[in-house]
Amino acid sequence: MSSPVILILTKKAGLYYTFRDNIREIFGDGIQLRSNLFPPINLEEADLILSSGSDNLYHDLVNSDKVKAPLLVANRSIDSKKLEKLFELPKSTRCLLVSNDEKIAEQSVTMLKRLGLDYLHFTAYSPDMETVPDIRNIDVAITHGLVDLVPKEVNNVLDLGNRGLDLSTLFEISKVLGKTFYQPSHITMDYLKNFVRIGRELAISVQNKHYINSYLEAILNAAQEGIVFINEQGMITLFNEEASGILGIESQKVIDKHYTHVLRDFQVEKVMNNYEPIPREIIKVQGLNLMTTIIPLMMAGNFAGVVVTFQDVTHVERMEMEIQKNKKKSGLTTKYTFADSVGVSNLMVKTKEIAKKLARSEYTVLITGESGTGKEIFAQAIHDYSSRSNGPFVAVNFAGISQSIAESELFGYEEGAFTGASRGGKAGLFELAQNGTIFLDEIGDAPLNIQAAILRVLQENNIMRVGGNKVVPINVRVVAATNKNLDSMMKEGTFREDLFYRLNQLPLTIPPLRERTEDIPALIDYFLNEKNSQMRFPEDVMSALTAYNWPGNVRELEGLVTYLSVIVDGIEPALNDLPAEMKANKPKDVQDERRIARLLENNGEAFIYREILHCLSLSQKHHSGIGRTTLKSMMNISISESQLRTKLDVLKDFHLICSGVKKQGTKITQTGLYVLNLL
Ligand SMILES: Nc1ncnc2c1ncn2[C@@H]1O[C@H](COP(=O)(O)OP(=O)(O)OP(=O)(O)O)[C@@H](O)[C@H]1O
Numbered sequence: 001m002s003s004p005v006i007l008i009l010t011k012k013a014g015l016y017y018t019f020r021d022n023i024r025e026i027f028g029d030g031i032q033l034r035s036n037l038f039p040p041i042n043l044e045e046a047d048l049i050l051s052s053g054s055d056n057l058y059h060d061l062v063n064s065d066k067v068k069a070p071l072l073v074a075n076r077s078i079d080s081k082k083l084e085k086l087f088e089l090p091k092s093t094r095c096l097l098v099s100n101d102e103k104i105a106e107q108s109v110t111m112l113k114r115l116g117l118d119y120l121h122f123t124a125y126s127p128d129m130e131t132v133p134d135i136r137n138i139d140v141a142i143t144h145g146l147v148d149l150v151p152k153e154v155n156n157v158l159d160l161g162n163r164g165l166d167l168s169t170l171f172e173i174s175k176v177l178g179k180t181f182y183q184p185s186h187i188t189m190d191y192l193k194n195f196v197r198i199g200r201e202l203a204i205s206v207q208n209k210h211y212i213n214s215y216l217e218a219i220l221n222a223a224q225e226g227i228v229f230i231n232e233q234g235m236i237t238l239f240n241e242e243a244s245g246i247l248g249i250e251s252q253k254v255i256d257k258h259y260t261h262v263l264r265d266f267q268v269e270k271v272m273n274n275y276e277p278i279p280r281e282i283i284k285v286q287g288l289n290l291m292t293t294i295i296p297l298m299m300a301g302n303f304a305g306v307v308v309t310f311q312d313v314t315h316v317e318r319m320e321m322e323i324q325k326n327k328k329k330s331g332l333t334t335k336y337t338f339a340d341s342v343g344v345s346n347l348m349v350k351t352k353e354i355a356k357k358l359a360r361s362e363y364t365v366l367i368t369g370e371s372g373t374g375k376e377i378f379a380q381a382i383h384d385y386s387s388r389s390n391g392p393f394v395a396v397n398f399a400g401i402s403q404s405i406a407e408s409e410l411f412g413y414e415e416g417a418f419t420g421a422s423r424g425g426k427a428g429l430f431e432l433a434q435n436g437t438i439f440l441d442e443i444g445d446a447p448l449n450i451q452a453a454i455l456r457v458l459q460e461n462n463i464m465r466v467g468g469n470k471v472v473p474i475n476v477r478v479v480a481a482t483n484k485n486l487d488s489m490m491k492e493g494t495f496r497e498d499l500f501y502r503l504n505q506l507p508l509t510i511p512p513l514r515e516r517t518e519d520i521p522a523l524i525d526y527f528l529n530e531k532n533s534q535m536r537f538p539e540d541v542m543s544a545l546t547a548y549n550w551p552g553n554v555r556e557l558e559g560l561v562t563y564l565s566v567i568v569d570g571i572e573p574a575l576n577d578l579p580a581e582m583k584a585n586k587p588k589d590v591q592d593e594r595r596i597a598r599l600l601e602n603n604g605e606a607f608i609y610r611e612i613l614h615c616l617s618l619s620q621k622h623h624s625g626i627g628r629t630t631l632k633s634m635m636n637i638s639i640s641e642s643q644l645r646t647k648l649d650v651l652k653d654f655h656l657i658c659s660g661v662k663k664q665g666t667k668i669t670q671t672g673l674y675v676l677n678l679l
Contacts, residue, residue, distance in 0.1 A: 355382055
């Protein structure tokens with residue numbers, strides 16, 4: 001089923017974007033949005049038409065028989081932070097309320113008066129009014145994002161920004177389209193914070209306290225967290241339905257009681273004393289495990305009380321215990337530690353040192369590196385080295401995974417969420433990774449909607465199962481990996497920038513094998529050992545492998561060892577046993593060979609290098625390495641022993657020559673032969 005379409009009618013693009021952001025924040029990407037400002041407008045495809053005001057455009061549509069979709073006129077909220085500026089205006093300030101529509105300007109005046117600002121003098125204004133009001137003595141113009149419409153005579157402008165959708169409109173949208181809120185408790189909390197501030201201001205200056213309180217109460221009761229407000233005297237002034245449900249106390253019995261009689265097990269006292277919040281703590285109350293947050297409410301720098309929110313996470317905790325028990329059985333453990341990750345090169349030793357440091361922190365790690373470099377091994381080793389090592393390690397690979405599967409796999413689903421959903425629902429991977437690490441492999445392949453959902457989880461630390469309406473708090477460390485170039489994906493718009501920055505808190509790059517060829521012998525030994533193989537790689541094979549480009553990195557090397565262990569009869573593979581591309585030992589990149597040749601030439605001593613390589617190429621024909629003394633005697637150039645040693649070191653660094661471990665002498669590599677041709 002495709003997602004429903006809302007056609008938003010506004011006069012200004014800025015307002016459309018505000019509405020769009022409000023809707024996305026609440027419903028995720030599950031609703032398609034169109035604007036009357038961006039033609040073509042297809043009225044028939046709209047499932048709902050949302051208008052910013054009942055203006056001409058709206059009336060035309062209401063009266064058109066083409067429109068089948070329900071029409072909704074948006075109720076608008078106001079950002080409380082901006083509202084504070086209004087409350088700072090002195091009594092009797094003369095305010096001009098500027099809008100592009102006379103009616104909207106008048107409505108705004110009514111709203112501001114209702115909010116208790118009736119001690120200010122308001123005049124509604126719109127440039128196309130028939131009777132233009134007297135604006136000579138205006139002190140300040142107030143507008144919602146329409147600063148350009150303020151008459152030039154007024155110097156003081158207070159821009160309250162575009163007014164977004166209020167909660168009642170969002171509820172209405174959810175009802176009409178049958179869409180659930182993405183994270184109701186979080187959203188209502190955010191809106192709530194907004195209203196709490198407004199409510200507070202109103203308590204100081206308004207008579208319509210009753211109206212606001214009942215509105216607040218409706219919002220509070222829709223939230224899925226227990227929410228309790230305690231005023232600065234320690235008296236409970238609000239106690240929502242969920243709080244009653246969890247603690248088994250009727251709200252009438254606790255309102256206006258001191259919190260010590262009701263919330264004995266919560267650490268309210270601490271927050272009352274030092275105004276420091278206590279974020280996300282699990283406490284035991286009446287045999288339940290409650291995830292609690294206690295925050296002080298500060299108003300204009302003064303302590304105004306405490307907000308306590310809590311959720312029953314007993315079932316999550318129980319599930320965790322189950323998981324711990326089944327961890328071994330279900331394979332939620334790691335196989336690799338840093339000790340198993342083979343690497344003797346300086347580069348790898350450094351990389352492991354860094355990774356160990358990252359492991360000790362709680363931040364998100366983003367591992368990048370070419371395919372097959374060992375990113376998953378590092379992810380496992382990081383988990384093993386972290387304080388979460390006793391918790392589960394859950395890996396999810398996004399390569400080729402569809403959006404719907406990714407969603408139900410990651411977040412789980414409730415019974416009946418879709419056709420084929422198991423009875424009793426299913427926990428998602430985030431839930432399974434509780435208190436452990438989730439490894440998001442090939443994150444660059446995650447569909448955009450899933451990227452958005454993951455970002456939300458990272459920000460909110462909770463998830464909601466598909467088809468469910470309960471928010472499940474989670475405590476999971478994220479390690480992500482990719483071999484994609486996320487920079488260019490962000491430029492193309494296929495990877496979300498905000499997610500990238502959230503994941504990239506601790507970046508770790510695993511170098512490609514071609515940059516750490518010293519690891520090749522150690523890795524070969526490791527893989528042979530794993531296979532209990534007695535095979536030994538002779539020098540010429542080793543040097544061919546050292547000169548090879550390894551586009552598939554360690555995975556390719558592992559594959560080669562397996563291949564050779566099957567096809568080789570004796571214990572020594574020959575050069576001829578190698579796959580064509582390795583045997584031919586094509587240059588890693590012709591550019592590379594040219595670059596090396598140029599570097600050697602720049603040194604002004606290319607003729608010495610040429611001579612060394614030439615002599616080694618002659619001995620190569622006899623399949624043997626030669627020692628330094630022999631080499632020196634073969635050369636037609638006179639050069640000191642130490643000079644020769646330095647030159648050989650340079651050639652070795654460029655992988656143009658290699659020398660055996662046990663006095664097998666020095667040999668030229670395939671790359672060396674290429675470079676010799678270029679010199
Ligand atoms: N340092 C290492 N020590 C031992 N084995 C390694 C090492 N690095 C990689 N491997 C092996 O190479 C193979 C590829 O490693 P891994 O799957 O971790 O790579 P990756 O970078 O995650 O690859 P991709 O990007 O394709 O997912 C695995 O079989 C792994 O065991």
